[in-house]
Amino acid sequence: MNHSHYPKDDSFRVSLNGRYRIANLWQGLFFSALVIAILSLVALLYNVVDGAFGYVAYEYKHAPSEFTAKPLDQLNKQELLELLKTNLSSGAYKKLDNDKPMGERSKSVLVTLVLERLFQIDTKQTWSMTDSILHSNDIKAEVADKYPKAILEFRSWLTPVFLTTPMSSKAEFAGVRTAILGSLWMVGIAILFALPIGTGAAIYLQEYADKNFINRIIQTNINNLAGVPSIVYGMLGLAIFVRTFEGFTSGSMFGVTDSNGRTVLSAGLTMGTLVLPLIIINAQEAIKAVPDSLRQAAFGVGATRWQTVWHHVLPNALPGILTGSILAVSRAIGETAPLIVVGASTFISVDPSGPFSKFTALPIQIYQWTTRAQSEFHSIAASAIIVLLILLLTLNATAVLLRNRVQRKY
Amino acid sequence: MQNNQPEIAIETKNLFIFYGSFAAVSEVNIKIEKQKVTAIIGPSGCGKSTLLRAFNRMNDFVPSSYVTGEILLQGQNLYSKNIDPVEVRRKIGMVFQKPNPFPKSIYENISWGAKINGFKGNMDELVEQSLRGAALWDEVKDKLKKSAYELSGGQQQRLCIARTIAIQPEIILMDEPASALDPISTLRIEELMQELKQNYTIIIVTHNMQQAARVSDYTAMMMLEKDGSRSGTVIEFSETKRIFTNPKDKRTEDYVTGRFG
Known part of the structure; x- marks a missing residue:
C-alpha cells in the first residue's frame, strides 16, 4: 500500500550511493583517529629511545696512562684490585672495602670504580640518537674543536650495569x-x-x-x-x-x-x-x-x-x-x-x-x-x-x- | 484399606508467592503423591517455575520475594521460622532447565554435594550408585576424572540428575529438564524419570504437553487468573489421564487440545 512512498530503482540507487559516501566518510574519520593514536605512541617511544642512546664526549681528569700501561678492558680482576689499592688513599680503600669487600665485587663494578675514582671521567656533552646518526661528522668536528682532549664514543646509557648500580651523584655511574x-x-x-x-x-x-x-x-x-x-x-x-x-x-x-x-x-x-x-x-x-x-x-x-x-x-x-x-x-x-x-x-x-x-x-x-x-x-x-x-x-x-x-x- | 490411602510427599495450603506487592502465584492447594511424577503445565508466564522453586526455597534468592500460606513436608511447614532453607534444599533436590554441571571433574560433580553435606560413607560407591541411578555410569565410568564439560548436553543433564540423587533427597524438582536437549536425549531423560519414581517423588515443570502426558501420573494445570491480576494459579489438578481426556475446566481443555492462545 505504502509502496509508492519508497524511491524507485534509479533514485534508490542514487540515495544508496549517498548513504555509502557518508559511511565511507565516517570510516575514514575513525581510521584517522586510530592513526593519530598510533603516531603519538610512536612519538613517545621514539622520544624515549632517542635520549637513551647517542654520542657522548668525555675527558679523563687523569689520563689512564698515568696508572696503567694496558687498556682498561684488558686488565683482569686481580690487576684492577691492585690498581685501586695502590692509587686510592688507604682510608678511601678501607671505606669501600667496608661497604662491600672488594674481592667480592664483580669485574664491571671494579672497572666502574677505576673510571670514577682514578681516571675521574668528566662528561662534556651528550647528543641524542638522531643527531648522532644524522650529524655524526658535525659532532666529530665540534668535539675536535671544543674539547681537543675529549674522547667521543657512541654509547647506550641503558646497560646491565645501569640496572644493577645504586644511585650516584655522577650520571655516568648512576644506576636504578x-x-x-x-x-x-x-x-x-x-x-x-x-x-x-x-x-x-x-x-x-x-x-x-x-x-x-x-x-x-x-x-x-x-x-x-x-x-x-x-x-x-x-x-x-x-x-x-x-x-x-x-x-x-x-x-x-x-x-x-x-x-x-x-x-x-x-x-x-x-x-x-x-x-x-x-x-x-x-x-x-x-x-x-x-x-x-x-x-x-x-x-x-x-x-x-x-x-x-x-x-x-x-x-x-x-x-x-x-x-x-x-x-x-x-x-x-x-x-x-x-x-x-x-x-x-x-x-x-x-x-x-x-x-x-x-x-x-x-x-x-x-x-x-x-x-x-x-x-x-x-x-x-x-x-x-x-x-x-x-x-x-x-x-x-x-x-x-x-x-x-x-x-x-x- | 490403608494401602488404598495415597501417601502424600508434599502439599501446599493456600499458597501465595509474591514479588514485592505482586502476587505471581495465588491460592495454590495441591497434594503431591509420593513416588509419582507430577507435572505442572500451563502457558508461559503463569508462574509454573515460581511455584516449583517455592518447593525448595530457591525463590529466597530473588530480592523482595516472599510467600504466604504453607508448604508442608511431612507435616512441617517449609516456610516456618525455625526451618533452614539449606536443610530444605538438602531434602528437595533440583534439576535445572539448562544443564549446569560444576566446572570440575565428573567425579567431583557428584562428590561435592555429598562432601559438603557431611557424607561419611564410601564416596566411590556413592558416585557409582548415583551415576548408575542416572543411567550414565556405563558412558562415563572410564573418564570420571575428566571435566564434566566434555560431556554432551544430554549427558550433562543426566549428570545433574546424578548429582541430585547423590544427596538422597526425598523429592526431585525438575524445571523443564529436557527443553535444551535433542529428542533422543529427551527420551532418555523421560525413561530415567520412570525409573527414578520408584525411589523418589518427582515434580516436573514442562512446556511440552506430550511430555507431560507421557511421563506424569498427575498434572497440575496452571493459568493466569481471570480477574486480570496477571497472577497465576492452579485451575485444575488431577490424574494426568483425566486432564488430557476429560478435563473439568474449559480452559484446560482448550489448552491441552491446542486451542489456546
Missing part, C-alpha cells in the same frame, strides 16, 4: 637498582594490603549485600574513588600513614629507631589505598561474570552461601581478579605524585632492606633526573623510562596471558 627495588617493595606491600581487602569487599558487595539504597551509595562512591586524583591519595597517606600511624609505619613500635614515617611501608599502604577501588571494581566484574546457574547448582545440592562462594564463585572468578589486580599494580608502579607527598627520597644509594626502609621509586628517580641541568642526566632518565616501560609491559603481558590461558568454561 635502588629505585627498582624501592618500586618492587612498594607494589608488593600495596598488593598484600589491597588484594585481600579488595576481594573481600567485592565478594560482600556482589554476593551478600542487598540491593538497597545504602549499598547503592557505597557502590557509586567506590566508582568515584577510582577517579580521585592520585595526589589526594598522597595527602591521605601523609596524614594517616606517615603522621598518625608513624609508630607503626616507622617501625618504632617494633624497635626500629633510625627511621621516621616516610618509609616504603607508608608508600606501599598509600598505593594500596589508591588501587583499592580499582581492585574492588575489577573483582566485582570477575565475580559478576560467574554465571548464576553455577550458584544455583551449588545451592540446589544444599550448599550454604559461603560454600557456594568459596568452592565455586571464587575459584572461577580468581583469574579475573588476578588480572585486574595486575593491571592495578601497573597503575601503582607508574604513580609519582603520591610518592612525592608521602616522602620518597630523591637521593638514596642504599637498597631498601625491609618495610621500614627509606626508599625511592622509578618514577621519582626519573622525575629527579629530568629536572637536572646536565644533559647526561636526561640520557639516564630516558634509560630509566625504558626500564619502567619494560616493567609495565611485562606486568600487562602477564595479565593478558593469564586472561587467555583460562578459557571460559561455562
Whole structure:
C-alpha cells in the first residue's frame, strides 16, 4: 500500500550511493583517529629511545696512562684490585672495602670504580640518537674543536650495569637498582594490603549485600574513588600513614629507631589505598561474570552461601581478579605524585632492606633526573623510562596471558 | 484399606508467592503423591517455575520475594521460622532447565554435594550408585576424572540428575529438564524419570504437553487468573489421564487440545 512512498530503482540507487559516501566518510574519520593514536605512541617511544642512546664526549681528569700501561678492558680482576689499592688513599680503600669487600665485587663494578675514582671521567656533552646518526661528522668536528682532549664514543646509557648500580651523584655511574627495588617493595606491600581487602569487599558487595539504597551509595562512591586524583591519595597517606600511624609505619613500635614515617611501608599502604577501588571494581566484574546457574547448582545440592562462594564463585572468578589486580599494580608502579607527598627520597644509594626502609621509586628517580641541568642526566632518565616501560609491559603481558590461558568454561 | 490411602510427599495450603506487592502465584492447594511424577503445565508466564522453586526455597534468592500460606513436608511447614532453607534444599533436590554441571571433574560433580553435606560413607560407591541411578555410569565410568564439560548436553543433564540423587533427597524438582536437549536425549531423560519414581517423588515443570502426558501420573494445570491480576494459579489438578481426556475446566481443555492462545 505504502509502496509508492519508497524511491524507485534509479533514485534508490542514487540515495544508496549517498548513504555509502557518508559511511565511507565516517570510516575514514575513525581510521584517522586510530592513526593519530598510533603516531603519538610512536612519538613517545621514539622520544624515549632517542635520549637513551647517542654520542657522548668525555675527558679523563687523569689520563689512564698515568696508572696503567694496558687498556682498561684488558686488565683482569686481580690487576684492577691492585690498581685501586695502590692509587686510592688507604682510608678511601678501607671505606669501600667496608661497604662491600672488594674481592667480592664483580669485574664491571671494579672497572666502574677505576673510571670514577682514578681516571675521574668528566662528561662534556651528550647528543641524542638522531643527531648522532644524522650529524655524526658535525659532532666529530665540534668535539675536535671544543674539547681537543675529549674522547667521543657512541654509547647506550641503558646497560646491565645501569640496572644493577645504586644511585650516584655522577650520571655516568648512576644506576636504578635502588629505585627498582624501592618500586618492587612498594607494589608488593600495596598488593598484600589491597588484594585481600579488595576481594573481600567485592565478594560482600556482589554476593551478600542487598540491593538497597545504602549499598547503592557505597557502590557509586567506590566508582568515584577510582577517579580521585592520585595526589589526594598522597595527602591521605601523609596524614594517616606517615603522621598518625608513624609508630607503626616507622617501625618504632617494633624497635626500629633510625627511621621516621616516610618509609616504603607508608608508600606501599598509600598505593594500596589508591588501587583499592580499582581492585574492588575489577573483582566485582570477575565475580559478576560467574554465571548464576553455577550458584544455583551449588545451592540446589544444599550448599550454604559461603560454600557456594568459596568452592565455586571464587575459584572461577580468581583469574579475573588476578588480572585486574595486575593491571592495578601497573597503575601503582607508574604513580609519582603520591610518592612525592608521602616522602620518597630523591637521593638514596642504599637498597631498601625491609618495610621500614627509606626508599625511592622509578618514577621519582626519573622525575629527579629530568629536572637536572646536565644533559647526561636526561640520557639516564630516558634509560630509566625504558626500564619502567619494560616493567609495565611485562606486568600487562602477564595479565593478558593469564586472561587467555583460562578459557571460559561455562 | 490403608494401602488404598495415597501417601502424600508434599502439599501446599493456600499458597501465595509474591514479588514485592505482586502476587505471581495465588491460592495454590495441591497434594503431591509420593513416588509419582507430577507435572505442572500451563502457558508461559503463569508462574509454573515460581511455584516449583517455592518447593525448595530457591525463590529466597530473588530480592523482595516472599510467600504466604504453607508448604508442608511431612507435616512441617517449609516456610516456618525455625526451618533452614539449606536443610530444605538438602531434602528437595533440583534439576535445572539448562544443564549446569560444576566446572570440575565428573567425579567431583557428584562428590561435592555429598562432601559438603557431611557424607561419611564410601564416596566411590556413592558416585557409582548415583551415576548408575542416572543411567550414565556405563558412558562415563572410564573418564570420571575428566571435566564434566566434555560431556554432551544430554549427558550433562543426566549428570545433574546424578548429582541430585547423590544427596538422597526425598523429592526431585525438575524445571523443564529436557527443553535444551535433542529428542533422543529427551527420551532418555523421560525413561530415567520412570525409573527414578520408584525411589523418589518427582515434580516436573514442562512446556511440552506430550511430555507431560507421557511421563506424569498427575498434572497440575496452571493459568493466569481471570480477574486480570496477571497472577497465576492452579485451575485444575488431577490424574494426568483425566486432564488430557476429560478435563473439568474449559480452559484446560482448550489448552491441552491446542486451542489456546
